[in-house]
Amino acid sequence: MSIKIFHTATRKKEVFSPRQVGKVGIYVCGITAYDVCHIGHARAAVVFDVVVRHLRSRGYAVTYVKNFTDIDDKIIARAQKEGVAFSAIAERFIELHNQDMAALGVETPTITPRATDHIGEMISFINILMEKGFAYAIDGDVYFAVNSFQQYGGLSGRVLDEMQAGARVDINDKKKNPMDFALWKTSKEGEPFWESPWGKGRPGWHIECSAMSRRYLGDTFDIHGGGEDLIFPHHENEIAQSQAASGKPLANYWMHNGFVKVNSEKMSKSLGNIFPIRDILKNYHPEVLRLFMLQSHYRSPIDYSTDSLNEARAGLIRCYTTLRQLKEIAGTSANSAMMPANEKSPSKHKDYINRLNELTEKFDAALDDDFNTAQGLGYVFDVVRLINNFVTAERNILVAGKSAVLQEAKKAFEHFGAVLGILQDDPDHFFLTDKEMESRKRGLDIMEIEKLIKGRQEARIARDWARADEIRSQLAGLHIVLKDSKDNTTWSIE
RNA sequence: GGCGGCAUAGCCAAGUGGCUAAGGCAGCGGUCUGCAAAACCGUUAUUCUCCGGUUCAAAUCCGGAUGCCGCCUCCA
Numbered sequence: 001m002s003i004k005i006f007h008t009a010t011r012k013k014e015v016f017s018p019r020q021v022g023k024v025g026i027y028v029c030g031i032t033a034y035d036v037c038h039i040g041h042a043r044a045a046v047v048f049d050v051v052v053r054h055l056r057s058r059g060y061a062v063t064y065v066k067n068f069t070d071i072d073d074k075i076i077a078r079a080q081k082e083g084v085a086f087s088a089i090a091e092r093f094i095e096l097h098n099q100d101m102a103a104l105g106v107e108t109p110t111i112t113p114r115a116t117d118h119i120g121e122m123i124s125f126i127n128i129l130m131e132k133g134f135a136y137a138i139d140g141d142v143y144f145a146v147n148s149f150q151q152y153g154g155l156s157g158r159v160l161d162e163m164q165a166g167a168r169v170d171i172n173d174k175k176k177n178p179m180d181f182a183l184w185k186t187s188k189e190g191e192p193f194w195e196s197p198w199g200k201g202r203p204g205w206h207i208e209c210s211a212m213s214r215r216y217l218g219d220t221f222d223i224h225g226g227g228e229d230l231i232f233p234h235h236e237n238e239i240a241q242s243q244a245a246s247g248k249p250l251a252n253y254w255m256h257n258g259f260v261k262v263n264s265e266k267m268s269k270s271l272g273n274i275f276p277i278r279d280i281l282k283n284y285h286p287e288v289l290r291l292f293m294l295q296s297h298y299r300s301p302i303d304y305s306t307d308s309l310n311e312a313r314a315g316l317i318r319c320y321t322t323l324r325q326l327k328e329i330a331g332t333s334a335n336s337a338m339m340p341a342n343e344k345s346p347s348k349h350k351d352y353i354n355r356l357n358e359l360t361e362k363f364d365a366a367l368d369d370d371f372n373t374a375q376g377l378g379y380v381f382d383v384v385r386l387i388n389n390f391v392t393a394e395r396n397i398l399v400a401g402k403s404a405v406l407q408e409a410k411k412a413f414e415h416f417g418a419v420l421g422i423l424q425d426d427p428d429h430f431f432l433t434d435k436e437m438e439s440r441k442r443g444l445d446i447m448e449i450e451k452l453i454k455g456r457q458e459a460r461i462a463r464d465w466a467r468a469d470e471i472r473s474q475l476a477g478l479h480i481v482l483k484d485s486k487d488n489t490t491w492s493i494e
Numbered sequence: 495g496g497c498g499g500c501a502u503a504g505c506c507a508a509g510u511g512g513c514u515a516a517g518g519c520a521g522c523g524g525u526c527u528g529c530a531a532a533a534c535c536g537u538u539a540u541u542c543u544c545c546g547g548u549u550c551a552a553a554u555c556c557g558g559a560u561g562c563c564g565c566c567u568c569c570a
Contacts, residue, residue: 011498031570044570074568158566162496205568227570232497234569257570258499259563266564295518296507300500301563311506311519318518321532366508374508378517385534392526392534465528472530483531492531 003058003368005223006299008231008254009155013370016253018222024055024062025221027213027251029230030112032069033093034078036276037100039289039304040260040267044227046290046421047257047298047371049106051225053419054367065216066109067209068094070116071202076191086192087116100277104286105421111216115208119194122203122211125245126183134244138174140186140199146179149240155254156232181237183207206237213250214242224251228299231256258301275304283441285433287422288313294373294420315381316422317434317492319413322384324427325391326410332399341401352390352405359383360412367419380416383409431492438493444478453482453489460484 003016018024028048031041052064069075070090079086094114101108115122126142129135134148146152146160153159160179182204187193193200213221219242226235235254242250259266262273280289292312296302341349359379366375387409394402417423425433439446452471459467472482475491483490 029570032568038570040570042570047570072568156565157497159496228499229565229569232565233567259570261563264563268569291518300507303506307519308506314520315518325533372508375516378508381517388533389535460528463528469529476530481531484527484529490531 003055004370005253005255006370008256011157014253016222018060019220019252022060024060024223025065025217026052026055026062026223026225027065027067027209027217027221028109028224029209029226029234030066030068031093031097032072032074033090033097034072034074035093036278037097038267039275039277039280040227041097042100042104042277042289043260043293043302044225044257045101045106046104046293048225048255049421050294050298050367050373050419051223051255051371052109053107053421054371057415057419058364058368063111063217064109065111065113065213067212068097068112068114069205069208070094070114071192072205080190090114090116096278100281103281104277104290105424107421113212113216115203115212118208118211118215119203121215122207123184123194123196125207125211125214125241127197128245129183129241132244134241135183136176137184137198140184140201141174141182142184142198142204143175143180144183144237144241144244145176146181146240147177149244151243152179152240153236155236155239158232158236181206181233183241206234207241209234209238210241210245210250213238214246219246219248219250221251223253223255225255225257228256228258257298261301261303263305264303280309283437284309284313285316285425285430285437287425287430288316290420290422291316291377294422295377297374298371313434319380319384319423320425320427320430322387322391323413323423324431326387326406326413327427329391329399329406338396338398340398345397345401349402349405352386353408355386356383356405356408356412359386360415363416363419373420376416376420380420383412383416435491435493442479442493444480444493449475449478449480449491453491456482457489460489 004013005016006012007014026048028044031037037045048064048066052062055062068090071086075086075089079089082089098108126135129144130137130142135142135144137143160177184196184198184201184207185204186199186201191202193202213224224235224238231254239250261267262271262275265271265273267273267275277289288309289312292304292309293302295312295315302308359382363376363379366372366379369375390402390405390409399406413423435446438444439449452475456468456471459465459471475482479494481492481494483492
């Protein structure tokens, strides 16, 4: 089974064929470190995290490079506002980014280069472009001449002449063509700078990705990714620079993830609807956020709201309920009411195992098909139902008689979890975390609740059902749902 | 003005030429339970925005209409 990837340049799914057998080089544009990461950054990170996890689960040795832009106008602006060095700003937000990614269960990329550690590479890159006649310097600035690069617009499907017709154009510019973009910018008074053949200055935005991807992955590599907003101009410009310099294609497959909207509107500072990852994770288990994102295809826009997070939470609870069951059964000792498996069991168990294997294969096939996590999750939930069905049907059978199926189920869930980056928590810990977050959100006191439940337990033992039901409906008013088992009562918040 | 995307049940969301249109949430009926909850079993779109067309066959391809959205400026 081959992997298919939707390639932005052709707008079609293409069969993935890596440059070297068994190896994949992937470069994803990371953040500009001037503010905390929001849910949009989370989506890009989670999407490509799953891409890499799936490729690895399919046996590829993946080199994943994700950069940090640590010098740029917005960083400088913030540094000036706060009266600190630009590097202090970058350092701070890179650290916060790393915390957020770790909390989200995003695996650290193989290499996480920073722009300012590669100034020398960028300067020599620009030199090559100058020598080859693709770039020109004016008053300490260096620009890439888009007219010199025939294929400009190939990724985004734009034609230079048509763009210029209606586009807003920089007036009073030194550029030969308004679409020309800066490779190197002169530093203004008081701004950070590096020495260069064109004077004191700093790199333009696009050149860092070209320089760093070449350094770590070579002139041509397999996959280049990022948010769909980067298609133009950023990725178009990267292609122009890199291909002009090397004469070779930059990346064989370009992948772009869709946007996160909030209440059907684009997130933006002016609308004030930016949601930092760290704020959301105060109220939701990180896997809730992952599940919310992975339930849609990575190229579709998703609409963030507390309702959609709550739905994802309900789905995740369904998964963990089954995982908790499995854990409990594994810890169960023989009970006198239980029977050993009968002679019909082996073939029935074989059916369950076959079905599990089949669903696992379908899951993998779904991810092979342009990383269709939504379809894959459908199969995960099919396994949840299958196992719940098994547990119910065989609840009176000794563990020893059904351990083969349980083992296989455990393996299946471990596989799904490893690829999607969910179901990584211990079930009991998951429910504890969930309970704490939900209680805090609603201003409930866990101690109080448990005191009430204890009182109800006593009433139940005394068979005082009226009193027991009274306490339960009191708790129900607080959205607390009780679950009675033989000798204890557990609870959760809906 | 240029380029592109989307429209599937009450909600979210897969499917993009041919078996019964995945899955989640919500709802309904049953089993279980002191009663519940969870879980299980069953059930909830003869139909995929609308109108034409191609085809033996379309939610899926083509043309048109309507609606929503994104990019073209920093942006994941």
